[in-house]
Amino acid sequence: MKKNRSSFSILRWILLLLILGFVTANAYFHQHPEILGKTASVCALCPTGAIESFLYWIRTGYFIHRIALSSLILLLSILVTSFLFRRSFCGQFCPLGTLQELFSSMGNQIKSIGVLRKKTKKDSFRWTKYIVIAAFIAVPWFTSSLFFRSIDPWVAYAHITTLEIFGLFLWGFLILLFSLLGSFIWDRFFCKYLCPLGGFLSILSPLGMFRIVRNTTHCTSCNKCNVVCPMNIDVCHLDEITDSECIMCFQCIDACPNAECLTISSRAGTKISPSLVALLTFFIIIGFVVITTITGHFQWLK
Numbered sequence: 001m002k003k004n005r006s007s008f009s010i011l012r013w014i015l016l017l018l019i020l021g022f023v024t025a026n027a028y029f030h031q032h033p034e035i036l037g038k039t040a041s042v043c044a045l046c047p048t049g050a051i052e053s054f055l056y057w058i059r060t061g062y063f064i065h066r067i068a069l070s071s072l073i074l075l076l077s078i079l080v081t082s083f084l085f086r087r088s089f090c091g092q093f094c095p096l097g098t099l100q101e102l103f104s105s106m107g108n109q110i111k112s113i114g115v116l117r118k119k120t121k122k123d124s125f126r127w128t129k130y131i132v133i134a135a136f137i138a139v140p141w142f143t144s145s146l147f148f149r150s151i152d153p154w155v156a157y158a159h160i161t162t163l164e165i166f167g168l169f170l171w172g173f174l175i176l177l178f179s180l181l182g183s184f185i186w187d188r189f190f191c192k193y194l195c196p197l198g199g200f201l202s203i204l205s206p207l208g209m210f211r212i213v214r215n216t217t218h219c220t221s222c223n224k225c226n227v228v229c230p231m232n233i234d235v236c237h238l239d240e241i242t243d244s245e246c247i248m249c250f251q252c253i254d255a256c257p258n259a260e261c262l263t264i265s266s267r268a269g270t271k272i273s274p275s276l277v278a279l280l281t282f283f284i285i286i287g288f289v290v291i292t293t294i295t296g297h298f299q300w301l302k
Contacts, residue, residue, distance in 0.1 A: 008274045009254055012092065015282050020095040027158035040300050042158035044068035048148065048197045050075040052136055059142075070289075070298045077288035079204070081281045086208030087201045088281040090191060091249030096154050097191060100183040104230070107184030122232040126192055126245060129199035136196050153179055153190065187230030191247065202244035210266050210277070212241035212253065218261040225252035225262065235262070250274040 029039045043049050050071040078089045090097055136148065149155055149172075156172030159165050165173050175194070182189030191198045216239065225235040231245040235252045253262045253274055265271050292298035 008250065008278070011275050012250075012278050015092065015278060016095075016098040016101075019093060019282075020098045023095050024157075028161060031159065031162050037301050040068070040070060042155050043149065044070050044299070045074065046071050046152075046154065047075040047078055048136075048152070048154075051197070051200060052139075052148065055137060068299065070292070073288055073292050073298055074285070077285040078201070080288075081284050082201055082204050083207055083209065084284075085210050085277050085281060086205045086248050087198070087244075087246060088248040088277055089285070090198055090201060091247035092278045092281040093285060096157070096195075097188060097247070099157075099180060100188050100190060101230070103180045103183040104187045110184065122234065122243075122245065128193045129195055132194060132196045133199045136200075148196065151175060187232075188247070192231065192245070198247075205244040205246070206242065210264050210272060212246065212248075212250070213263055213265045214239055214241070215261050215263070218258045220258065220261075222257060224255045224257065228252060228255040248277065250277070 023045065026039055026045070027042055029036045030041055033039070054072065054075075081088050081093075132148075150168055151171045153172050153176035156165060156169040156176050159169050160173070175190075179190035179194065186192065212235070214235065219236070221236055223236050226233075228251045229235055230249060230251065231243075231247060233241060233243050233246055233252075235241055241252075250264070253264070256262045263271050264274065264277060289298055293300065
């Protein structure tokens with residue numbers, strides 16, 4: 001029998017919306033310093049920019065001036081979660097991923113009346129995000145500029161209440177719109193094809209301690225896991241879901257009619273629940289932020 005997993009879905013969405021709401025509010029306050037003062041910019045809270053800055057530091061010994069220590073702290077916390085739970089940041093924390101899922105949910109409603117149709121197979125165009133990663137490696141290596149900033153959809157989202165959205169961040173805004181509209185039809189459109197952080201984490205994914213395991217004895221090949229997988233992984237025919245595209249969102253586990261079929265397990269056989277992974281991912285990242293805020297290394301006001 002399938003046990004009740006609705007509590008995980010509720011918990012996951014509470015955490016995702018809480019994170020999205022917080023970073024959205026911070027971005028708004030940054031653009032309107034008369035309310036709380038000058039809060040941290042999106043560049044100071046962007047782990048993707050930290051990758052660019054770190055590469056520049058390797059070559060020159062200096063960090064790119066726009067990137068604050070806080071972004072490097074965030075990147076470190078995400079790496080910790082990656083070594084434990086692979087790409088759980090993507091599936092359990094990322095606010096841009098949450099935005100895409102919200103639009104995907106709306107797309108599902110339209111699809112139900114036959115207007116739109118989703119792909120249920122993994123396509124061969126996932127390599128495009130690695131081109132973006134290559135640009136991330138090459139440009140910061142030779143320049144001190146944030147190559148991705150003006151075309152970053154998340155940076156554009158953070159400036160959506162300003163006139164800059166039609167100037168400096170116009171291309172980023174267009175990519176944001178394209179990604180969200182694309183998510184109506186294809187889940188996690190930006191994650192699949194354009195996200196440099198997702199591509200970076202997918203390279204590290206094989207190092208993760210935990211992964212989803214399918215018990216073939218309990219599997220009835222109902223294919224429900226494949227239908228709900230936002231990354232279009234063939235979960236139904238894999239013994240272990242070690243595909244680097246897996247974002248550890250656990251929608252496959254939530255959809256499975258047999259509670260013993262899909263589980264989260266370490267290489268040593270230790271099992272863990274989806275809710276615990278969601279909570280640990282959240283508290284590891286937030287823990288880094290809280291501790292470094294107390295020590296004065298994570299700065300919220302400028």
